[in-house]
Amino acid sequence: MKWFPTVASEWALQWEYHNLYLHFWIAFFTVVIFLGVFWFAVKYRRRSEDEQPRPILGSNIAEIVWTLVPLLIAMSMFAWGAALYFEYASPPENAIEVYITGKQWMWYAQHPEGQREINELHVPVGRPIKLTMTSEDVIHSFFVPVFRLKRDVIPGRYTTIWFTATKAGRYHLFCAEYCGAQHSRMGGWVYVMEPAAYEEWLSGGAAGSMAAQGEKLFAQFGCASCHLSGQQGRCPNLTNVFGNRVELSGGATVVADATYIRESILNPAAKVVAGFQNIMPSFQGQVSEQNLLQLIAFIRSLSSAGSLGVPAGEAGGIGQRPPATPARVDRRTQGRPRQP
Ligand code: CUA
Numbered sequence: 341m342k343w344f345p346t347v348a349s350e351w352a353l354q355w356e357y358h359n360l361y362l363h364f365w366i367a368f369f370t371v372v373i374f375l376g377v378f379w380f381a382v383k384y385r386r387r388s389e390d391e392q393p394r395p396i397l398g399s400n401i402a403e404i405v406w407t408l409v410p411l412l413i414a415m416s417m418f419a420w421g422a423a424l425y426f427e428y429a430s431p432p433e434n435a436i437e438v439y440i441t442g443k444q445w446m447w448y449a450q451h452p453e454g455q456r457e458i459n460e461l462h463v464p465v466g467r468p469i470k471l472t473m474t475s476e477d478v479i480h481s482f483f484v485p486v487f488r489l490k491r492d493v494i495p496g497r498y499t500t501i502w503f504t505a506t507k508a509g510r511y512h513l514f515c516a517e518y519c520g521a522q523h524s525r526m527g528g529w530v531y532v533m534e535p536a537a538y539e540e541w542l543s544g545g546a547a548g549s550m551a552a553q554g555e556k557l558f559a560q561f562g563c564a565s566c567h568l569s570g571q572q573g574r575c576p577n578l579t580n581v582f583g584n585r586v587e588l589s590g591g592a593t594v595v596a597d598a599t600y601i602r603e604s605i606l607n608p609a610a611k612v613v614a615g616f617q618n619i620m621p622s623f624q625g626q627v628s629e630q631n632l633l634q635l636i637a638f639i640r641s642l643s644s645a646g647s648l649g650v651p652a653g654e655a656g657g658i659g660q661r662p663p664a665t666p667a668r669v670d671r672r673t674q675g676r677p678r679q680p
Pocket of ligand 1: 442445479480481515516517518519520523524526
């Protein structure tokens, strides 16, 4: 007997068990309450016109029991749910990253190695995958039912989710937020591949890594002349900025994560680095979200502390961890012997 709809991620089973637990208590109390109603209705029905019930003046024991028992049950739902939520919001450090951009009415994906996809997402089985997502226009929602994975994709913001696929195959991908006339067609397929097949797919012709593409844009937009020239004084040098704390004029500090870099490109006046004047033009409306992600990938590649792209959860929100991991790890070979 099949208990659940197809389950293809580790998270999906946990989600199902927690969901079952909630439904167990819902069913339990539905039965208890309805049986109680009928039982009391029959047992204490009025038997004659002048029958008067004996008044009940309360019971401390009953009050305590029917307060404490539901409280404990509710807290068990909360504690389990919260534990799952925190796990959902905290991608493991060794997760494979993929960048997703929603745009009426398509899903674009780009892998750090450079491969791009439209309405498709290729991932290996058995490895944690972290998606960093944003939207070029309106709110979309990235939804893969077999993974029990859904998260809104919001313009002007990075959101992340992660999952570990457990079964190779091809699975439906949907947009789960009404986003205009073609919303119902905004979807595609997630291909979960055996690791060897994934490696092969990944090595198939990309126009340079995301960081390399970002480097081109960096030159093209004229950023390089100021930000990499080493002539500190006009612009902050961007070497080793990503993932580290930056002091701002005004005394505050901020961790230079993807959200901060993105804001600084689009609205340079928002958070000016201590000791600098804002002489940078705004690039609002001139750089697509996909290009922003490539620029961020490049700036990240300049830093040895850049392992943390976007804090988990909504940018800057829950699950944020300090950028603790040193140097970028070559995740292709991580945990496996290097090929000769
Ligand atoms: Cu995008 Cu609905």
